[in-house]
Amino acid sequence: MPAPPRATRADLARIAELVSPGARVLDVGCGDGHLLEILRDERSVDGRGVELSQTGVNACVARGLSVVQGDADTDLADYPESAFDFVILSQTIQATQNPREVMSQMMRIGARVIVSFPNFGHWKVRAHLAVNGTMPITSTLDYQWWETPNIHLCTLKDFVALCDLLGAQVERAIVLGSAGTARTFKGPPGWWANLTAEQAIFLLECP
């Protein structure tokens, strides 16, 4: 079993701000439950999680969170339509087998979807490949190519294209730069953001 995707967690506080207090939330790939705990303690959220790793699930349940051991790629089909106000996929989409299907399922079971991921369009990534000619290793993508669980990396532009394909409206986008700077967009961010964002968070409205 590959290790869960590593990433800086500057996105967690930002994601929490996007969630309405008291909402019903499903966190897909919830890891050790850090985000669910923030949501429960600070936003009074009724949260559930799905996590592949046993260590993650055990940590969550021991922290009193409701988490089911399962696989985002296969287990979301078990949930009914519109069961949640928000379905969150934080730093996990790049590790799924079929991101398009995972996104469709999330849109089916949630009124809104929040996705955060490392931006493969960031200039450092582009420069690394251009200059070194090897697969980029950065603070948000710190694996060698042969050990990485991140099998479906994308850029901001790629992700927006998938949203268009699935008919999801970008309600808000937050891009995080290298220095921890954050910028918020109404609607999809542009080319400059795609070049300068290390991570991105999208709040999508499902049709």
Add this chain to the structure above:
Amino acid sequence: MHRFGAEQPLALDGGINLTPFEIAYQTYGTLNADKSNAVLICHALTGDQYAADTNPNTGKPGWWQHMVGPGKPIDTDRFFVICQNVIGGCLGTTGPTATNPATGEPYGLNFPVITIGDMVRAQAMLVDALGIDQLFCVAGGSMGGMQVLEWCASYPQRVFSAMPIATAARHSAQNIAFHEVGRQAIMADPVWNGGTYTADAHPTKGLAVARMAAHITYLSEAALHRKFGRNLQDRENVTYGFEADFQIESYLRHQGFTFVDRFDANAYLFITRAMDYFDLAADHARRTKAAGTTGTLADAFRGTDTRFCVASFTSDWLYPTSESREIVRALNAVAANVSFVEIESDKGHDAFLLDEPELFATISGFIDASARARGLQEA
């Protein structure tokens, strides 16, 4: 012991009213003023009401003494724990060893066939008698887990949180097959006599064989190998005969022969039958819909507000993880509040009775979070 007289019959799924009947139970801890801290523990096939104190019949510690007690995951300083002997049993609750009021003789095989639903209905009557509207938690493993699921389906408002452990929502064909081997062993015993046997001559050989066969299913090859391997028992060489040459043989014989001192053969028949008949989806459909309709397992849980924590063990081949996943899938389908953990253990089905730190962490975390949600005070 609580006695239910003729005015309170137990309406059995088989269509018979059992009356009178009594329920043997133990309690631990103190019921709080608003009766919101009651935890019902449901025992497995050959378990009993002595979950957390010394069993007076065997002198052995309670079967869930690791789990239930002061400062334990199910903390008796904080919760009022009830554990009953199931209907059809032989350790105080009315079962085939009880006197049939119609004949003045023990019921034997004339005891009505009971179901998991009947066991739970009897439990609910005791919970009523104790004046408890809603149980804070219903917990149990194996057959106890079946009772937990039955509680959640039959009395959803009366269960705040539930822990079905190492169990299934219906008994599999393989498990029915194992039970049938046990029952046939009992019925083949020459003194079984159609269920009419005396206290000084009861079918110990058949019951011991039934227990030996069942005991294998509770363990795993890894656990058996670690404990016994092919080691010989008190000898250097095999005897080329049918003595218990191997340690595993001697262990199983011991398990079989100690079991017959504490368990009744007919009760074993009735309780294994109750487990075989268990199919929560079908049972629920039968009770709630027109005859002939088949329900889904999700239907049994629709609209539930109960918080669930389902747990399975990696090496349990009697109630494998796939069976627990069926339960979780059904709960997800109705957007229930459910946690599910598959616990890494090589100890087989019996792991739920043993000292398993990961199980304790899971249960403690779940109980504490549920207690917070229920507004219960810290111990």
